Every structure is written in structure tokens, then in C-alpha cells.
Amino acid sequence: MKRLTILPISILALCxxxxxxxxxxxxxxxxxxxxxxxxxxxDVLSPTSDIxxxxxxxxxxxxxxxxxxxxxxxxxxxxVEDHFVIKNGNKSELLIYSEQGKFIxxxxxxxxxxxxxxxIWDLWIEGNLIGIYDNLSKRIVKYDLEGxxxxxxxxSTPATHVHYYNGGYALDVSNSLVDDxxxxxxxxxxxxxxxxxxxxPYENRKNGGIVWYLNNFTDYGSKLLYQNTxxxxxxxxxxxxxxxxxxxDFGNExxxxxxxIYTDPQKQRQLMSEKGMVKMFFMLVSEKQVFFTTLKNNxxxxxxxxxxxxxxxxxxKKTPGKFMLNGLKWEExxxxxxxxxxxxxxxxxxxxxxxxxxxxxxxxxxxxxxxNPLLIWIKFKDQL
Numbered sequence: 001m002k003r004l005t006i007l008p009i010s011i012l013a014l015c016x017x018x019x020x021x022x023x024x025x026x027x028x029x030x031x032x033x034x035x036x037x038x039x040x041x042x043d044v045l046s047p048t049s050d051i052x053x054x055x056x057x058x059x060x061x062x063x064x065x066x067x068x069x070x071x072x073x074x075x076x077x078x079x080v081e082d083h084f085v086i087k088n089g090n091k092s093e094l095l096i097y098s099e100q101g102k103f104i105x106x107x108x109x110x111x112x113x114x115x116x117x118x119x120i121w122d123l124w125i126e127g128n129l130i131g132i133y134d135n136l137s138k139r140i141v142k143y144d145l146e147g148x149x150x151x152x153x154x155x156s157t158p159a160t161h162v163h164y165y166n167g168g169y170a171l172d173v174s175n176s177l178v179d180d181x182x183x184x185x186x187x188x189x190x191x192x193x194x195x196x197x198x199x200x201p202y203e204n205r206k207n208g209g210i211v212w213y214l215n216n217f218t219d220y221g222s223k224l225l226y227q228n229t230x231x232x233x234x235x236x237x238x239x240x241x242x243x244x245x246x247x248x249d250f251g252n253e254x255x256x257x258x259x260x261i262y263t264d265p266q267k268q269r270q271l272m273s274e275k276g277m278v279k280m281f282f283m284l285v286s287e288k289q290v291f292f293t294t295l296k297n298n299x300x301x302x303x304x305x306x307x308x309x310x311x312x313x314x315x316x317k318k319t320p321g322k323f324m325l326n327g328l329k330w331e332e333x334x335x336x337x338x339x340x341x342x343x344x345x346x347x348x349x350x351x352x353x354x355x356x357x358x359x360x361x362x363x364x365x366x367x368x369x370x371x372n373p374l375l376i377w378i379k380f381k382d383q384l
Contacts, residue, residue, distance in 0.1 A: 034287060035236070039247045040308050044298040045276040048314035051323075052350040054302065056379045059334075060344065061101045061359040065372040069095050069103040073373050074338030075213075077328045080125045083145060084375075092120045094130065096145060100361040101375070107147040115149035117141045122215045126164045133162040140169065153193050163217035165224050167191055170217055170237060174202070174229055185228050186242060200242035206230040206262045208279065219329065220245075220285055227283055230256055234283050245285065246305070248292070255279040272296070286330035289380060293327070300325065302335075302380050309384045323347055325376075334377040341367050341374050 063071060063086065072089030079085075083104065084097040093108035107130075109116045122133035129150055132141045140162065142150040155162070157178065159171035168190040178184055178198060185200035208230045218225045226242060227234040232254065233247035253276045261267050271277050272295075281294040290303040303310035315322040323346075325337040339347070345368055348356050358364070367374055 037244045041249045049311040051313040056381045057355045059357045059377040061375045062362040062367045063372045064103040065370045071372045124164045161215045197240040250278045304384045334379045
């Protein structure tokens with residue numbers, strides 16, 4: 001059995017999962033103009049831009065530091081009932097904060113017991129409950145915001161990632177054949193863990209030998225999106241279908257342009273040694289813009305869905321080093337990032353004071369005196 005490399009999260013580089021491309025034929029009837037399939041050409045080696053020239057405004061919120069709430073970095077952030085649910089870096093624990101960033105409680109139920117989890121691989125909100133996919137025990141475990149155990153259910157099918165969907169769950173099954181012969185990227189199951197449908201078929205599996213940590217199912221308003229491992233396209237899940245929403249065309253910098261590379265790890269490594277080559281990337285999509293970054297850290301990208309214009313941002317600071325922004329999700333038209341409190345003063349100094357808002361209870365002095373990371377919402381300009 002081949003072993004997969006599991007990549008850790010860094011603050012700057014997003015980690016992603018994806019796989020072979022299903023059929024890209026768009027089903028555009030009845031869609032809004034922005035949800036009609038489009039492909040965008042992107043040059044990953046295009047000149048970099050100053051990120052501050054593309055920022056309209058920001059909002060900053062501290063995450064209170066106590067003896068119980070020491071954060072390494074924010075690897076996941078969810079919102080429910082005026083609370084933030086923060087996953088603490090690579091640790092299998094959750095920290096609950098108020099909407100002003102005040103620490104409320106820690107949930108750490110790691111263990112081998114029936115009401116515990118061995119890992120927090122994927123995380124979502126299910127009604128007013130916290131849903132966890134424990135990939136080590138192949139279970140979905142649910143808790144309330146108090147950390148009380150609600151239920152646990154075992155998944156019989158190997159799944160790389162899981163997300164709540166339409167009263168049941170969407171499973172990424174792209175990493176292995178279903179029933180030993182079926183080639184699909186997504187399996188839909190109901191609340192009783194019974195199979196409902198297999199969607200997003202593929203012809204040839206790309207053997208990239210890597211599993212990313214971030215969930216490749218992402219929220220898009222009330223909809224759910226899916227991006228395959230090593231894929232260039234993101235899909236909208238609609239009932240029992242996966243409909244292509246958009247794709248990024250990297251031209252000759254795309255590692256997977258020839259099918260002969262799919263099963264040739266040596267050739268993949270050779271191509272990845274070349275400047276600008278893209279083997280995998282991950283998109284976070286809003287109604288108007290797309291945020292993405294690549295495995296080789298070619299910079300942070302923001303793309304305008306209406307025009308196709310994009311900016312590639314170099315995150316170098318005026319002092320040595322780089323600003324580290326960990327893209328978490330879109331909240332309406334603002335991108336939410338986790339970042340280091342030690343860098344925030346220099347970051348905000350590049351903006352005008354009227355572009356900066358501190359959430360109630362947060363001040364720059366308090367943030368800079370804390371070792372905890374913080375949350376920052378960035379509204380990028382509509383015209384890139």
C-alpha cells in the first residue's frame with residue numbers, strides 16, 4: 001500500500017486537498033451571471049503588486065489570551081450563535097470565543113473513548129452543533145457549544161474529507177476506488193450514513209502522493225463547493241450533482257497538463273523543481289472574488305470574477321521577513337485571515353487610519369502585548 005505524505009499547515013501557505021477533474025461541461029441554465037462557468041487565465045509569475053494598494057478597509061479582532069487559551073495559530077474558524085469556534089493550530093482542541101474575541105471555554109475531548117475523538121481533521125457547524133470528522137477513527141463526532149457530547153457515527157467508506165451537506169454529508173472519496181472499481185470524487189450519504197449518490201466521476205486518477213490538511217469542501221453562501229485534489233476547477237454541489245463553477249488556467253505552469261504525468265512521481269518532482277510550476281492550489285470563492293495561493297508559495301492571489309483581472313501579492317515587509325496571512329474563509333465580501341499579533345502594527349501602518357476598524361474590546365496596544373494570533377477581515381477593492 002502506497003503511503004501518502006500529509007502536509008502540515010503553515011500560517012502563510014494554505015494547505016489543500018484535490019484530485020482529478022470531472023467533466024467540465026457547464027450546466028448554466030437558470031444560473032445568475034456570476035455562477036455561469038468561467039475559466040480564468042493566470043500567470044503565476046506575473047509582477048507582484050502591493051497588497052495595501054488593493055485594500056479598501058480592514059477590521060481587526062484580538063483573541064483573548066489566558067492560561068487556557070494560548071493559541072499557536074488559527075487553522076480553522078467557524079461562526080455560530082455569536083461565537084467563534086477556533087481550532088488551535090495542529091492541536092486537537094477547540095477554543096470558543098465571543099463575537100468580541102473574549103475567551104469563553106476550551107473543548108479538548110481527545111482520546112479513545114466512545115464520546116471522544118482521536119483527531120480533528122475536518123470541522124463544520126451543523127445547526128447549532130459542532131461537527132468533527134475524526135479521520136483516524138473514521139467517525140463523525142458532534143458536540144454542543146458547551147463541549148457536551150451529542151453523538152458519534154462511523155463512516156464505512158474511506159474518506160479524505162467530510163462536510164455537512166443537505167441533512168447528510170459529502171465525502172471526498174477521490175483517493176481510492178469505490179467498491180473496488182468505481183471512479184468518483186464525491187459520495188453523498190444521509191444522516192444514517194447510508195449512501196445516497198456518487199457524483200463527479202473521473203477517468204484517470206492523478207497520483208500526487210499528498211493529502212492536504214484543509215477541507216476541500218468549502219462554503220459558498222448557502223451552497224457547498226468542492227475542489228478536487230490536484231484539480232484546477234471548483235464545483236457547486238446541487239442536490240445530487242457537481243456543477244463546474246470556475247477554473248484557473250495556469251497554462252504551461254500547470255504540472256498536470258499531460259496525462260502521462262499522472263502516474264509518474266519522478267516527472268512531477270522534476271517539473272516542480274522548475275520556477276513557477278503549480279502542482280496544487282486551493283480556491284476560496286465569494287460572489288465577486290476568488291482568493292487562492294499555490295503549493296510553491298508563488299504569492300497570494302485575488303481575482304475579480306467579473307473581469308478576470310487579478311493581483312498577485314508579495315507579502316514582504318519593509319523590515320526583514322514576510323507578513324503571514326492564513327486565509328480562512330470569505331464572510332460575504334470580506335476575506336477572513338488569521339495572522340500574527342507581532343506583525344499587526346507594521347501591517348496597519350501601511351493603511352490610512354480611516355481604513356482600519358478595531359472590533360469592540362480590541363485595541364492595538366492590547367493586541368501587540370498578546371502572544372495570541374488575531375483575526376483580520378480584509379475588504380479588497382472591487383476594481384483590481
